[in-house]
Amino acid sequence: MLSYRHGFHAGNFADVHKHVLLACVLAALTRKDKPLVVVDTHAGAGLYDLHDPQALKTAEYRDGVMRVWSAPHPPKALSPYLEMIRTLNAADGALSLYPGSPTVSRMLTRDQDRLIFNELHPADHGVLRANVSGDPRVAVHQRDARELPKALLPPAIRRGLVLVDPPYERDREYRETLDLILEAHGRWPTAVMMIWYPILSAGRHRGLVQGLARGGVKALLVSELCIAPPQTPMGLNGSGMAIINTPWQLDRTLADVQPWLHACLDPQGQGASTLEWQVPPQAG
Ligand code: SAM
Numbered sequence: 001m002l003s004y005r006h007g008f009h010a011g012n013f014a015d016v017h018k019h020v021l022l023a024c025v026l027a028a029l030t031r032k033d034k035p036l037v038v039v040d041t042h043a044g045a046g047l048y049d050l051h052d053p054q055a056l057k058t059a060e061y062r063d064g065v066m067r068v069w070s071a072p073h074p075p076k077a078l079s080p081y082l083e084m085i086r087t088l089n090a091a092d093g094a095l096s097l098y099p100g101s102p103t104v105s106r107m108l109t110r111d112q113d114r115l116i117f118n119e120l121h122p123a124d125h126g127v128l129r130a131n132v133s134g135d136p137r138v139a140v141h142q143r144d145a146r147e148l149p150k151a152l153l154p155p156a157i158r159r160g161l162v163l164v165d166p167p168y169e170r171d172r173e174y175r176e177t178l179d180l181i182l183e184a185h186g187r188w189p190t191a192v193m194m195i196w197y198p199i200l201s202a203g204r205h206r207g208l209v210q211g212l213a214r215g216g217v218k219a220l221l222v223s224e225l226c227i228a229p230p231q232t233p234m235g236l237n238g239s240g241m242a243i244i245n246t247p248w249q250l251d252r253t254l255a256d257v258q259p260w261l262h263a264c265l266d267p268q269g270q271g272a273s274t275l276e277w278q279v280p281p282q283a284g
Contacts, residue, residue, distance in 0.1 A: 002121045004167035010048035011061030011098035013265040014239035016068055017225045018165065018196050019104050020261060021241050023081040024254065025161060025192060026108040028247035035112040037160035038105045039152065039191075041145040041180070042167070043117040045124040046102040046131035047088075050095065063227075064265065065098055071264045077253045078260070080108055101163055102128060106135060114157055118143055146180055154188035162188070165196040174204045178211040185217055185244060192245045193217075199224060199238030201231050212242055213278040220279035221246040223254055225262055226271030238271060242278070251275065 009015065029036050050061050068074075069085050084107045088097045099107065102117045109115065117132065118141040119125040125142045132138045143151065145166065153162075162184055166173050174197075181195055195212070197205040213220055226238030243250070254275050262273035 004169050005054065005121070006044040006100065006124070006167075007048055007052060007054035008058050009060050010055055010100065011050060011065040013060075013064045013225070013227055014196075014198070014236060015098070016064045016265065017223075017239040017261065018241060019099065019101065020078065020081050020257060021223060021243070021254070022101060022104050022163065022194065023084070023108055024077055024250060024257065025194060025243070025247060026105065027077070027080055028250055028253075029159075029161060029192065030108070030110060030113075033112075034159055035114065035157050036109070037114040037116065037155045037157040038109065039116045039118075039148070039155065039160065039162045040101050040105060040165075041118050041148055041162065042165045043102045043119040043128055044100045044165075045119070045127040046100045046117070048098045048100060050098055055098075061095075061098060066095060067264050067267075068261070069095055073260075075256045075260050077257050084108065101165060102132060102138075105163075106132065106138070109137070111137070113137060114155070115139070116141065116152060116155065118145060118148060120144055146176060149180065149183040149187050153184055154191075158188070158190060161192045161194065163194045163196075168198055171204060174208045178208055178215075181212065181244075182215045185215070190245065192243065192247060195242045195244075197240045197242070198236055199226055199230055199240050200236065201233050203230070205240055209240070209242055209278060212244065217244045217279060219246040219281040220244055220277065221251055221254075221275070222278050223258065223275050225258065225265065225273045227266040228270050230271075246281070251277070
């Protein structure tokens with residue numbers, strides 16, 4: 001069953017949180033000249049037209065990227081993300097295109113880097129393929145993400161990042177995601193891994209984060225941005241990202257970025273933003 005379509009949610013507050021973090025991690029990893037590889041296990045379509053009927057139906061981007069892109073005095077670490085959105089929309093100056101994670105990775109990496117994008121949904125896979133065609137750094141796959149560790153890891157370039165961003169349509173996806181990450185980590189222990197999760201009233205994300213912390217991973221940093229109290233029934237209350245092998249000083253960067261981002265995305269202050277080491281670097 002593949003009913004989730006990211007086009008309905010593109011540019012919402014959770015996408016902004018996720019992609020700002022991705023941009024900050026890529027900035028940290030591209031500081032050294034050495035090549036890196038990005039593996040995106042649930043890549044989506046890659047690029048979204050916010051005037052498309054899918055995006056307009058829910059218009060979630062209005063409470064997401066729309067709030068951030070014109071807000072005054074953003075922290076400096078947000079510049080790569082904001083510049084990327086401006087570059088994509090340079091033609092008419094208005095906000096109409098939003099980058100999915102593959103476009104973020106493409107725009108914020110270099111010639112020497114390699115990008116592996118996987119998307120199972122046939123329609124989104126086709127759009128993704130078209131969106132990245134002509135970029136010699138990219139390989140596109142259409143597999144069940146659970147097959148990826150065995151099929152693709154570790155890659156030939158041993159420095160890199162795995163982004164895991166499932167739709168969590170069914171409860172068992174939390175367990176499957178944990179299994180996927182621990183298998184991927186076992187095969188490629190030095191990779192930075194970013195695992196996105198939704199914060200819903202059922203609180204199933206807590207088992208996922210605890211499972212990671214008990215799974216023997218190093219330097220596990222957890223960033224959560226809530227726009228409503230976590231117990232609020234119905235709806236997406238918050239966005240979470242767990243980062244394994246967190247790059248050096250990323251916690252400092254995010255401590256600077258997150259309060260500004262939260263104030264922008266939750267102007268009524270109904271939720272909260274937190275940043276916590278679940279496994280501190282020195283204890284890993
Ligand atoms: N990472 C994307 C971004 O930030 O732009 C969004 C990804 S969206 C949250 C999740 C994607 O996973 C959907 O496009 C969905 O079709 C895909 N998907 C669902 N089940 C999958 C599976 N078992 N293997 C690979 N992809 C899957």
